[in-house]
Amino acid sequence: MAGKIEPTPTPLSEPYWEGCRAGELRLQQCAECRRHQFYPRLMCSHCGSRSLSWQRASGRGTVASFTVIRRGVSDAYPAPYVVALIDLPEGVRMMSTLVDTDPEAVRVGDTVQVAFEKLSEVIALPVFRPVAGSTSAAPSS
Amino acid sequence: MSGVGSGARSGVRGALAIVGAADTAVGIVPDRSPTELCVEAALAAIADAGLRKDQVDGLITCNAFAEPIMYHAEAVAEYLQIFPKLCITAGTGGGTTLAVIHQAAAAIMAGAASTIVIAMADSLRSFMTREQAMLTQSSTGHPQYEQPYGITVPAYYALIAQAHMAEYGTTPAQYAQVAVSGRAHAAGNDSAQMRDPISVDDVLASRLIADPLHLLDCSLVSDGGSAIVVTAAERATDFPHAPVYLLGYGEGHSHEHISQAASLTTSAARDSGARAFAMAGCTPADMHLAQLYDCFTPTVLIELEDLGFCGKGEGGAFLETGATLPGGSLPVNTHGGMLSHCHPGNPGAMFAITETVWQLRGSAGARQVADARHALVHAQGGIMSSHATAIFSRDRG
Numbered sequence: 001m002a003g004k005i006e007p008t009p010t011p012l013s014e015p016y017w018e019g020c021r022a023g024e025l026r027l028q029q030c031a032e033c034r035r036h037q038f039y040p041r042l043m044c045s046h047c048g049s050r051s052l053s054w055q056r057a058s059g060r061g062t063v064a065s066f067t068v069i070r071r072g073v074s075d076a077y078p079a080p081y082v083v084a085l086i087d088l089p090e091g092v093r094m095m096s097t098l099v100d101t102d103p104e105a106v107r108v109g110d111t112v113q114v115a116f117e118k119l120s121e122v123i124a125l126p127v128f129r130p131v132a133g134s135t136s137a138a139p140s141s
Numbered sequence: 142m143s144g145v146g147s148g149a150r151s152g153v154r155g156a157l158a159i160v161g162a163a164d165t166a167v168g169i170v171p172d173r174s175p176t177e178l179c180v181e182a183a184l185a186a187i188a189d190a191g192l193r194k195d196q197v198d199g200l201i202t203c204n205a206f207a208e209p210i211m212y213h214a215e216a217v218a219e220y221l222q223i224f225p226k227l228c229i230t231a232g233t234g235g236g237t238t239l240a241v242i243h244q245a246a247a248a249i250m251a252g253a254a255s256t257i258v259i260a261m262a263d264s265l266r267s268f269m270t271r272e273q274a275m276l277t278q279s280s281t282g283h284p285q286y287e288q289p290y291g292i293t294v295p296a297y298y299a300l301i302a303q304a305h306m307a308e309y310g311t312t313p314a315q316y317a318q319v320a321v322s323g324r325a326h327a328a329g330n331d332s333a334q335m336r337d338p339i340s341v342d343d344v345l346a347s348r349l350i351a352d353p354l355h356l357l358d359c360s361l362v363s364d365g366g367s368a369i370v371v372t373a374a375e376r377a378t379d380f381p382h383a384p385v386y387l388l389g390y391g392e393g394h395s396h397e398h399i400s401q402a403a404s405l406t407t408s409a410a411r412d413s414g415a416r417a418f419a420m421a422g423c424t425p426a427d428m429h430l431a432q433l434y435d436c437f438t439p440t441v442l443i444e445l446e447d448l449g450f451c452g453k454g455e456g457g458a459f460l461e462t463g464a465t466l467p468g469g470s471l472p473v474n475t476h477g478g479m480l481s482h483c484h485p486g487n488p489g490a491m492f493a494i495t496e497t498v499w500q501l502r503g504s505a506g507a508r509q510v511a512d513a514r515h516a517l518v519h520a521q522g523g524i525m526s527s528h529a530t531a532i533f534s535r536d537r538g
Contacts, residue, residue, distance in 0.1 A: 004289060004291065005279060005288045005289050005291070006289065007284060007285035007286070007288070007289050008284070008285070009285070010285075013285060038286075038400075039283065039285070039286050039401075064304065064405070065300045065301070065303045065304040065307070065405055066300070066303060067296045067299035067300055067303060067351045067352050067353075067354075068349070068351065068352040069291065069292070069293055069296050069351050070348070070349045070350055070351060070352070071293070071350060071351075072291060072293075073275055073278065073279045073291045073292070073293050074275065074279075074291070076291070077291035081291065083290050083291070083292045083296050083300070084300075085300055085304075085399070085400055085405070093400055093401075094286065094400055095282075095283075095286060095287045095290055095292070095398075095399070095400040096290060097290045097291075108303065108304065108307035109307070119289070123289075125289050125290075
């Protein structure tokens with residue numbers, strides 16, 4: 001059975017994946033405008049500055065949207081599984097999956113916390129799990 | 142009729158006309174390769190324009206997933222044995238179909254070519270294995286930050302649909318109205334791949350693909366080719382059929398990857414539509430029909446809002462009025478759209494353009510929209526990423 005699709009880190013993105021291996025979600029932060037960005041880039045996507053540093057994110061997030069995939073992209077992705085867009089308090093949005101949850105119970109607005117799924121010696125994939133109690137909330141807005 | 146055909150010339154307004162249009166057989170067409178379908182469509186459109194192939198001096202194509210060719214337009218020109226002055230393989234996904242009309246208009250205004258064939262075809266149904274199709278699907282996401290999560294193409298659009306539901310209270314039944322409407326139009330089109338009428342309940346009872354999208358919320362997987370011939374508006378009356386003029390055009394580009402979209406629920410169709418209406422000097426109320434990109438049902442609902450046919454968040458209620466149905470105030474996807482007519486991938490919206498030509502010529506037969514003079518065609522590529530809106534008219538403007 002073919003494995004999951006593995007990202008190939010580049011010199012620019014290696015600190016992100018290094019963080020994931022160490023159990024940290026790291027984001028680029030601009031030294032000039034202080035804003036964060038995702039995905040990693042050469043320049044600050046807000047102000048254009050090249051003065052970027054890597055900072056550890058809180059790892060907390062909110063489900064901005066999600067879907068339950070009923071037909072997986074390959075055998076390595078047994079359906080049903082959740083793909084979600086997660087808003088981080090640092091002001092960025094990233095795609096991820098939700099683990100340790102009933103797909104039917106996920107709602108927009110749920111609070112989630114990052115975890116890491118080891119795919120290989122190089123890649124630990126950031127995934128999110130619900131923060132206890134948050135999934136029983138009514139759908140937001 | 143508020144201002145259609147009036148106002149100063151701006152951009153490509155009134156510069157270009159479509160003088161030839163043709164589709165191949167669509168649906169399941171196993172006896173032609175994608176390249177052969179592209180050639181068949183080009184030849185038929187050239188014949189429809191009353192031309193010989195040696196009178197064509199420009200060719201624009203897009204590549205085919207099922208038969209990728211490194212220099213596609215050159216290969217098609219070679220196959221046809223035409224020797225154009227302008228030869229472009231274009232690619233911005235589903236938006237390509239309209240973007241190239243803009244580029245053709247600019248080329249004609251610049252004198253780079255005078256008679257341009259735009260021909261596109263693919264054979265996703267008969268010339269791709271499921272494995273190839275899934276590989277193509279999975280390659281659409283960001284290779285580091287999206288693909289590893291196993292996202293599928295329907296799932297991208299499901300993220301948009303779910304966000305619209307959370308923000309505006311839109312329901313799966315309202316999305317289903319788009320599929321029902323498309324099928325009602327297709328029922329009157331003998332060319333359409335799927336013609337049996339369906340109900341909202343049928344859509345909701347079809348299996349879930351990626352919540353909240355059901356199978357019948359997803360467009361077809363088809364073979365097919367389509368082509369048009371465009372030329373300068375001032376010579377467009379020298380052809381056998383009534384010309385269809387480009388009155389307005391606009392694009393909007395907001396992102397490539399859905400995780401980078403500034404908004405999941407408001408698209409750059411707002412920009413492309415505003416630019417097209419401004420160039421044409423008209424408003425949504427002037428449109429007699431609209432062909433809206435329907436790879437999945439939520440795209441039509443959001444396009445109706447962002448193009449200004451209804452207010453933001455009111456797309457579901459607008460669909461429930463039946464306005465988009467045959468005989469409605471704004472018939473949408475009068476050929477059946479990609480949900481019911483055919484969807485061979487990137488060429489998908491070509492069929493919206495040829496259908497619009499026939500509607501504005503008044504030759505659409507049983508499905509003719511009465512007195513259709515002005516029509517809007519909208520296409521988008523990526524994941525609601527690149528938007529292109531064109532306004533066509535029987536009047537030159």
